[in-house]
Amino acid sequence: MPGRVTIEYCTQCNWLARAAWVAQELLTTFATDLTEVALVPGTGGVFRIGVDGDPVWDRKADGGFPEPSQLKRLVRDRVAPGRDLGHADRAQ
Amino acid sequence: MPGRVTIEYCTQCNWLARAAWVAQELLTTFATDLTEVALVPGTGGVFRIGVDGDPVWDRKADGGFPEPSQLKRLVRDRVAPGRDLGHADRAQ
Numbered sequence: 288m289p290g291r292v293t294i295e296y297c298t299q300c301n302w303l304a305r306a307a308w309v310a311q312e313l314l315t316t317f318a319t320d321l322t323e324v325a326l327v328p329g330t331g332g333v334f335r336i337g338v339d340g341d342p343v344w345d346r347k348a349d350g351g352f353p354e355p356s357q358l359k360r361l362v363r364d365r366v367a368p369g370r371d372l373g374h375a376d377r378a379q
Numbered sequence: 380m381p382g383r384v385t386i387e388y389c390t391q392c393n394w395l396a397r398a399a400w401v402a403q404e405l406l407t408t409f410a411t412d413l414t415e416v417a418l419v420p421g422t423g424g425v426f427r428i429g430v431d432g433d434p435v436w437d438r439k440a441d442g443g444f445p446e447p448s449q450l451k452r453l454v455r456d457r458v459a460p461g462r463d464l465g466h467a468d469r470a471q
Contacts, residue, residue: 326417
């Protein structure tokens with residue numbers, strides 16, 4: 288089913304809290320657009336976010352953690368194209 | 380892949396925060412036993428937890444929300460049978 292987000296996070300780096308925070312941000316903004324947000328424990332410094340299997344953010348490739356507004360635009364473009372995100376759109 | 384937990388929660392009842400808390404409790408205790416914990420938005424008072432498709436808790440059927448120690452025993456029995464949960468086992 289479309290609308291599945293995965294948040295892979297590094298357990299060695301204690302990034303569960305950050306991953307759960309990001310999940311709540313996405314589920315608050317996209318409560319009716321997402322079917323689920325899965326928290327996926329990993330290792331080795333991973334912090335990677337995917338939408339329906341497509342990577343939208345990778346800490347190593349993108350040089351750090353995403354700001355919620357940045358991430359919401361990336362997710363919006365896949366699950367609710369054209370939808371106005373209010374502040375998150377004007378924060379560019 | 381075994382070790383997938385789903386937490387279906389009611390968005391109308393604002394139970395996202397509780398669902399995210401339960402997810403973090405499970406991922407802290409079972410970081411190496413679970414492949415993922417998925418937060419699944421729903422409606423109509425749902426608060427239902429499943430392990431690999433099997434229901435382990437349903438708010439309506441079980442008369443309320445699970446205590447973390449209770450829930451951890453149910454999840455342990457499926458993903459890490461025999462594992463000692465320390466306090467969570469003695470809290471029975």
